[in-house]
Amino acid sequence: MKLPFVKYHGAGNDFILVDNRGDDRRIWDALEPGTIRALCARHHGIGADGIILAVKSDRAEVPYSMGYFNADGSPAEMCGNGLRCLVRFLDDLGEPVRGMEEVRILTGAGEIAARFTPEDTIQIAMPIPSFDPRDAKIALDQPAVSHPIQVPGLADPLPGTAVGVGNPHFVLYSSEMWEGDEVHEIGHRIALHRDLFPEGVNVGFARKEAPDTVALVVYERGVGPTLACGSGAIAAVGAGIAEGRFEFEQRVHVRMPGGMLHVIIGKEWRYAVLEGDAVKVFEGEVDLATLSSG
Template sequence: MSRPFLKMNGLGNDFVVVEARSAPFAPTAEEVRAIADREGGIGCDQLISIEPTPDADAFVRFWNADGEEISACGNGTRCVGWLLMQSNGKDEAAIETKAGRLVATRAGERLVSVDMGPPRLDWTEIPLAQAQDTEALGVVLYEHASLMAPPGCVSMGNPHVVFFVPDIAAAPVAEAGPIVERHALFPEHVNVGFAQIMAPDRIRLRVWERGAGLTRACGTGACAALVAAARRGLTGRSATLELDGGELFIEWREDGRVMMTGPAAVDFAGTLP
């Protein structure tokens, strides 16, 4: 059966969003890869389905381009939040995910804030294969002069490791990213962030996403970078994150919850074959 979809993006991090509230949608890993393929398919970083649930506006599932289902996607949640608010006519939408309940609110014209919940900081919650201080890991993950400062680890419903680098332009993002992603310390693999502190309230960030590679933006990666930086005293508890695709504003509130604010855009509509 053919099924309509929307192609959306958050700062260039792009998604194929499928409506699955009227009919079930259960793609195989092979089908996800075919949809995400930029040569023969539609092309996207993540596939998203919007499903029914009695306790929220929708239950949302995410798959990376490699076919693996994941628990969280910040930019994708923001895009879905915008769609749900357009549908329900309200300025708020409750979204259930495998990572927990998230709430999106309208923050301006095509701007959406998402309460991403509290970060998980214990090594068992990332998860790591062995006990580590997640504020500053005690193992070398990749041999390179710019990556010698111990990275930090944060889970935002999905695992992140964040390297603090002196010059983002010289950081070996494409070289180190795929190797660190599959390092033995990370049993579920890991998203790899490379962050340059520009000011106490500004961070330049690039992210190698597990299962997707280098993307123009990563919402949970931006949240993780701010939390990791604030834990080390490198920034305050709020900052603008400069990503390849644009800017996100991240705040780690005093109540422990992380707020992410940024744009959502619709690129085009189509029908899955």
């Protein structure tokens, strides 16, 4: 099967976008975990942090849905940077998303609204940060805010905040920026700490750089360290507010290795907005049979 695709990135977080507006079952069936891993492989495939399927629905109020898979082939609830890329992809396909006051997209985390700004960036109304252990998917009875956890293989407990933003995150703030080896080793250990995070977790390594700026690197479950993570940006600012580092209604700049994202969280957790760009990189067609056997 030959599969047309377009590659996009949002602040360096890159995705393979597939047009499945007709909800073709053959495309869903073809994208089994091994094929997804091969497509996302950096040296032998297209290379990406994940794959997104654009699907058109019959519901006028929620006209599109998002199928999302991590680079390891596992499905995930949603992805903030991926959503921005999906909106840009739909616009490039000729869908009337730019003319809408907001476009609603169905994800594994529920319905999410997006819109183009006058500056041609894309704003996403993200899931509101929740510290309820059921939403953060942490095996505790109480919210974990600045809560020390014991990580297998590490001598000292690590204090962090567990937050759900449609997918689970554990955010670690430090006065020093984390080194690359630390991000990989600690992130890997926490992401696979299934006694505490039964479904795995995305791990954010954060440092407040200025009153309105946080530097952030995210180790994504099923992917590893990425250049950017939209839901991770929301989680880091949400955790920062819960820990007293930022304020409600403050526009916080989130500096990630791949670029800058912007987050505003409304008073009393009423809303959460993520803003950033989404850029088309290239398009092509891949023979899945050849790729899978290579």
